[in-house]
Amino acid sequence: MIIRRSRAALLAASILAGPVALSPMLATPADAQWVVFDPNNYAQNVMTAARELQQINNQIQQIKNQTQSLINQAKNLANMPYSLVSTITSQIQRTEQLINQAQRIAYSVSSIDQAFTSNYGAVNLNKSQQQMVAQAQQRWQTSVAGLQDAMRMQATVVGNIPTSRANVTTLGASSQSASGALQAAQVNNQLLVQISQQLADLIALEAADGRAQALIAADKATNQNQGATQLSTFLTPGAGYQPTSVQMFHGN
Structure with a gap:
């Protein structure tokens, strides 16, 4: 009875202490090993995975933004297909x-x-x-x-x-x-x-x-x-008629 109570006390103490470790006194045969679940370690792993996933999402968004920026630059540099x-x-x-x-x-x-x-x-x-x-x-x-x-x-x-x-x-x-x-x-x-x-x-x-x-x-x-x-020239008085000698017949 003393041995059974000691084993129970040790098991309770190991669960309350955090990470669970098997005491040599609780060692079981190889065909009866226990799988121990550590909630603290699991929570830390979940948080780490979540942070890594967020970083991946941020990187994907950055790539999308860069791609859209390149597309906008290409549009801004596109010439008209015709000229008038x-x-x-x-x-x-x-x-x-x-x-x-x-x-x-x-x-x-x-x-x-x-x-x-x-x-x-x-x-x-x-x-x-x-x-x-x-x-x-x-x-x-x-x-x-x-x-x-x-x-x-x-x-x-x-x-x-x-x-x-x-x-x-x-x-x-x-x-x-x-x-x-x-x-x-x-x-x-x-x-x-x-x-x-x-x-x-x-x-x-x-x-x-x-x-x-x-x-x-x-x-x-x-x-x-x-x-x-x-x-004006036509109406301006002139010198008038001036008589001159006229030869009517040749030789006279």
């Missing part, structure tokens, strides 16, 4: 061609000065009537050519409107669906180029119309000056 700059440039070139094809008087200060010196301004009464008529006809033809140039410019500008409208519609849709900052910036830049083209058309149209009106006004002013000068 060449189309807009072609419109500007057509307008420039019409400016360079201006008839009779070019859009040049030297050409304007030369034309006004020869055909406009002060009237030279030393010229013959035929020369004055020829100059008046040249001025009229120049005015008509200016009106034709203005109408050609109007037709070109109006012809550019459908293309400009299509370009703006395409760029507006591209702006809404831009995948990154670079594409958005490229869309805005092309819109600015389109606006610049339309402003260039308006300036060219205004210049052509102003040129035509200026030629008409210059022709009218010169004709009025020439008519007033000729009338």
Whole structure:
């Protein structure tokens, strides 16, 4: 009885002490070994596994963030799949061609000065009537050519409107669906180029119309000056008739 009570006391003491160790007195034969469960050790293992799992989850999240960052950078650096700059440039070139094809008087200060010196301004009464008529006809033809140039410019500008409208519609849709900052910036830049083209058309149209009106006004002013000068010369009293000797027959 004393041996049994001692064994029971030792077993209870080992359980309360924490990690359980088998006393030599409790040793059992090899075919009857006990499996001892340590709750403290189990809890520590669970906490360690949980921390390691959290670290793995954090690493996975970091990899996801880095991957998304690379995807965003790729989108920001993606170019637009098309460009309308060449189309807009072609419109500007057509307008420039019409400016360079201006008839009779070019859009040049030297050409304007030369034309006004020869055909406009002060009237030279030393010229013959035929020369004055020829100059008046040249001025009229120049005015008509200016009106034709203005109408050609109007037709070109109006012809550019459908293309400009299509370009703006395409760029507006591209702006809404831009995948990154670079594409958005490229869309805005092309819109600015389109606006610049339309402003260039308006300036060219205004210049052509102003040129035509200026030629008409210059022709009218010169004709009025020439008519007033000729009338004044005609009405100015002269020396009158001066008799001279006339030989009626040869030898007499």
